[in-house]
Amino acid sequence: MVNLRYFAWLRERVGTAHEEIETEAETVADLIEELKARDEAYAFAFSDVTAIRAAVDQELVDLDAPLGGAREVAFFPPMTGG
Amino acid sequence: MEVRVQSEPFDMGAELTRFAAQTEGAGAIVSFSGITRDLASGDLTRMVIEHYPEMTEKALTKIAEEATARWSLTQCFILHRYGEMAPGDPIMMVATAARHRAEAFAAAEFLMDYLKSRAPFWKKEVTATGETWVAARDEDETALNRW
Numbered sequence: 193m194v195n196l197r198y199f200a201w202l203r204e205r206v207g208t209a210h211e212e213i214e215t216e217a218e219t220v221a222d223l224i225e226e227l228k229a230r231d232e233a234y235a236f237a238f239s240d241v242t243a244i245r246a247a248v249d250q251e252l253v254d255l256d257a258p259l260g261g262a263r264e265v266a267f268f269p270p271m272t273g274g
Numbered sequence: 275m276e277v278r279v280q281s282e283p284f285d286m287g288a289e290l291t292r293f294a295a296q297t298e299g300a301g302a303i304v305s306f307s308g309i310t311r312d313l314a315s316g317d318l319t320r321m322v323i324e325h326y327p328e329m330t331e332k333a334l335t336k337i338a339e340e341a342t343a344r345w346s347l348t349q350c351f352i353l354h355r356y357g358e359m360a361p362g363d364p365i366m367m368v369a370t371a372a373r374h375r376a377e378a379f380a381a382a383e384f385l386m387d388y389l390k391s392r393a394p395f396w397k398k399e400v401t402a403t404g405e406t407w408v409a410a411r412d413e414d415e416t417a418l419n420r421w
Binding site (some may be wrong): 268 | 396
């Protein structure tokens with residue numbers, strides 16, 4: 193089981209802040225494709241992957257990063273701190 | 275080195291005084307404070323900052339460690355708020371201390387550049403007519419290339 197977290201407008205578009213899923217996806221990008229195939233809300237939320245950032249087990253990663261034995265994957269828009 | 279994430283407002287003068295008392299050997303202190311900016315229209319009711327609680331402190335610590343490794347800082351401080359801010363409220367501050375000012379200035383700029391686009395915070399502007407997520411600026415991403 194992988195815990196998925198969503199933040200900011202991505203959270204609003206998928207309609208949930210977190211969920212637990214089973215996945216065979218090998219990379220973060222594969223997981224995004226899997227999520228997009230679910231329904232229109234996910235397809236819309238992830239439609240522009242250049243606007244998506246990801247963290248695996250709370251570390252920022254590139255979208256081609258392997259999922260390995262990830263316990264938590266988070267998706268969010270580019271950060272706007274400071 | 276100190277990293278703090280909180281929802282409560284803070285007093286930047288008091289924080290800076292406290293910081294200055296922990297910078298033995300320093301000849302220079304640089305600080306920067308980010309303030310909740312009103313919209314050009316003057317319509318901002320409040321700003322809401324969302325964050326990723328389990329990751330935020332780790333990400334900030336990593337950025338502070340990187341700055342401490344690059345410049346010989348005698349002290350380094352990052353404070354960032356989340357939750358609701360009123361226009362004019364302080365959002366965050368960084369402070370750096372070093373023997374000489376060049377290092378303190380460079381490290382503070384580095385901290386700010388990384389905080390902008392590598393710390394898991396997202397700002398939303400709320401007005402009487404609606405709310406808008408603040409978009410990241412391309413300049414913020416390219417600013418990282420200079421380090």
